[in-house]
Amino acid sequence: MPPKDRSARYKRILLKLSGEALAGDKEFGIDPSVLDRMALEIGQLVGIGVQVGLVIGGGNLFRGKELSDAGLDRVTGDHMGMLATVMNALAMRDALERANIRTRVMSAIPMSGIVEHYDRRTAVRYLNQSDVVIFSAGTGNPFFTTDSAACLRGIEIDADIVIKATNVDGVYTADPKKDKSATKYEMLTYSEVLEKQLGVMDLTAICLVRDHCMPVRVFNMHQAGSLLKIMVGENEGTLIVEDVDNVE
Numbered sequence: 550m551p552p553k554d555r556s557a558r559y560k561r562i563l564l565k566l567s568g569e570a571l572a573g574d575k576e577f578g579i580d581p582s583v584l585d586r587m588a589l590e591i592g593q594l595v596g597i598g599v600q601v602g603l604v605i606g607g608g609n610l611f612r613g614k615e616l617s618d619a620g621l622d623r624v625t626g627d628h629m630g631m632l633a634t635v636m637n638a639l640a641m642r643d644a645l646e647r648a649n650i651r652t653r654v655m656s657a658i659p660m661s662g663i664v665e666h667y668d669r670r671t672a673v674r675y676l677n678q679s680d681v682v683i684f685s686a687g688t689g690n691p692f693f694t695t696d697s698a699a700c701l702r703g704i705e706i707d708a709d710i711v712i713k714a715t716n717v718d719g720v721y722t723a724d725p726k727k728d729k730s731a732t733k734y735e736m737l738t739y740s741e742v743l744e745k746q747l748g749v750m751d752l753t754a755i756c757l758v759r760d761h762c763m764p765v766r767v768f769n770m771h772q773a774g775s776l777l778k779i780m781v782g783e784n785e786g787t788l789i790v791e792d793v794d795n796v797e
C-alpha cells in the first residue's frame with residue numbers, strides 16, 4: 550500500500566472553538582489544561598502550513614439569553630457574552646504563545662490597550678505570515694452568536710472551510726445529549742440542517758454559509774488528534790455542504 554498523504558488539504562481555515570468546552574469538567578470558567586491541549590493541536594496545524602483563524606465561544610462564562618432569562622436586559626447580556634469571548638481569546642493567546650505560536654487577537658468592539666480592533670485586510674496579512682488570528686467579541690452586535698461570527702469571519706478571510714470544534718462528535722438526527730437514539734450524519738446539506746432544524750449550529754450561521762457555499766465540519770474537540778486528521782483529509786465528525794454528491 551502506498552504511504553498515506555499527510556500534507557495539508559486546506560490552506561486557510563476558520564476554527565470555531567466551543568466556549569463551553571473550555572471549562573473542561575467544570576460548569577464555569579477556563580480549564581488551563583484544555584487550553585494547553587488545544588494550543589498543541591493548533592500548533593500542529595501551523596506546523597504543516599495551515600493558516601488558522603480562530604473564533605472562541607463564550608458559553609463557559611456568559612450567554613446573553615441565559616442572563617436575560619435570569620432577569621438582565623438582553624442587550625446587556627449579549628454585551629457581557631461578547632466580552633466573555635474576549636477573555637477566552639486572551640487566555641487562548643496566552644496558551645498559544647507559551648507554545649511558541651505567534652498569535653494576534655482582534656476584537657469586533659474597539660478595546661484600545663487590550664486588543665486590536667478587527668480589520669479584515671490586517672487579519673489576512675497576519676494569516677499570510679502564519680500568525681494565528683483570534684477574532685473576538687463575536688460580530689460586535691447583540692442577538693448573534695459566535696457560530697454566526699465564525700461563519701462571517703470565515704467567509705471574509707476566504708477560508709477553505711469552517712470547522713466547529715464542540716462537545717459532541719458531529720451532527721445528529723436530534724440533540725444526542727437529550728435523545729440517546731439519535732444517529733450521526735457523516736455528511737448532509739445546508740438545506741437538510743435548516744429543514745430538520747438540527748440545533749448543532751444556529752440557523753443564521755447556516756444561512757450565511759449556505760449563501761456563500763462555505764463547507765462546515767463539526768467534530769468533537771475532546772478527541773485528541775482529530776483536528777490534524779481533518780487537515781489531512783480524514784472523515785472526522787460531520788461535513789455540511791451544498792451537494793453531498795459533489796464533494797472534492
Ligand SMILES: Nc1ncnc2c1ncn2[C@@H]1O[C@H](COP(=O)(O)OP(=O)(O)OP(=O)(O)O)[C@@H](O)[C@H]1O
Pocket residue numbers: 566567568569570605606607608609695696714715716717719720721722723724725726747748749750751
Ligand atoms: N442535531 C444535533 N446534533 C448535534 N448536536 C446538537 C444537535 N442539536 C442540538 N445539539 C447540541 O448542540 C451543542 C453544540 O452547540 P452549542 O452552540 O451549544 O455549543 P458550542 O457552540 O460548542 O458552545 P459555545 O456556545 O460555548 O461556544 C451540543 O452540546 C449538542 O448538545
Ligand SMILES: O=c1ccn([C@@H]2O[C@H](COP(=O)(O)O)[C@@H](O)[C@H]2O)c(=O)[nH]1
Pocket residue numbers: 568605606607608611612613614626627628629630631633634686687688689690691692693694695696697698
Ligand atoms: O456576535 C455575537 C456573538 C456573541 N454574542 C453574545 O456572546 C455570547 C457568547 O457566545 P456563544 O456563541 O453563545 O458562545 C452569546 O450567547 C451572545 O450573548 C453576541 O451578542 N453577538
